Amino acid sequence: GAGVSQSPSNKVTEKGKDVELRCDPISGHTALYWYRQRLGQGLEFLIYFQGNSAPDKSGLPSDRFSAERTGESVSTLTIQRTQQEDSAVYLCASSLGYREAEAFFGQGTRLTVV
Amino acid sequence: DAKTTQPTSMDCAEGRAANLPCNHSTISGNEYVYWYRQIHSQGPQYIIHGLKNNETNEMASLIITEDRKSSTLILPHATLRDTAVYYCIVRVSGSARQLTFGSGTQLTVLP
Numbered sequence: 001g002a003g004v005s006q007s008p009s010n011k012v013t014e015k016g017k018d019v020e021l022r023c024d025p026i027s028g029h030t031a032l033y034w035y036r037q038r039l040g041q042g043l044e045f046l047i048y049f050q051g052n053s054a055p056d057k058s059g060l061p062s063d064r065f066s067a068e069r070t071g072e073s074v075s076t077l078t079i080q081r082t083q084q085e086d087s088a089v090y091l092c093a094s095s096l097g098y099r100e101a102e103a104f105f106g107q108g109t110r111l112t113v114v
Numbered sequence: 115d116a117k118t119t120q121p122t123s124m125d126c127a128e129g130r131a132a133n134l135p136c137n138h139s140t141i142s143g144n145e146y147v148y149w150y151r152q153i154h155s156q157g158p159q160y161i162i163h164g165l166k167n168n169e170t171n172e173m174a175s176l177i178i179t180e181d182r183k184s185s186t187l188i189l190p191h192a193t194l195r196d197t198a199v200y201y202c203i204v205r206v207s208g209s210a211r212q213l214t215f216g217s218g219t220q221l222t223v224l225p
Contacts, residue, residue: 103160
């Protein structure tokens with residue numbers, strides 16, 4: 001596709017359930033980022049993938065959060081045993097490896113934990 | 115990454131130029147100034163970046179002071195669709211570090 005695609009666009013889940021969020025980056029973009037944005041707040045970095053290098057997981061808030069990326073394509077963010085404080089918009093972005101700060105963002109997945 | 119300081123909010127009349135300031139007094143010589151914006155309910159959007167020379171593209175102009183301690187993003191003819199939160203980010207281009215967004219400036223374009 002032309003842009004970064006995220007699915008689902010909205011997800012409502014019960015507390016304690018696991019959820020999986022998907023990101024399809026722009027083809028050819030080696031860098032991929034996941035961010036979280038709570039209502040009315042700024043972006044919070046979660047994890048960063050760059051090519052085949054080990055991911056930077058320094059932003060993951062707890063061991064309930066994990067993410068994978070297959071090569072330079074699709075990434076999935078998994079949240080286990082969801083809590084109400086996990087409710088937020090989860091944003092994915094991708095960029096060319098040598099122009100990392102010129103990142104293109106998806107529309108996000110709005111996660112609501114009830 | 116160098117810390118940036120931006121006003122919390124600004125208003126601008128439709129059709130007029132919007133000038134958004136950013137202070138980055140601790141910027142290093144190899145750090146670029148990037149601007150993003152986030153329109154309500156959408157993902158952030160890259161606008162422009164520069165090192166020390168002024169830059170212009172189809173969206174905006176970026177003016178960086180000679181000492182590089184501050185910069186101004188200029189939207190020459192603001193429209194209602196430019197209402198958004200504007201983020202100024204300072205970082206080394208091409209580094210393997212993540213983007214970090216501060217609180218930004220809420221620009222409201224008034225009809």
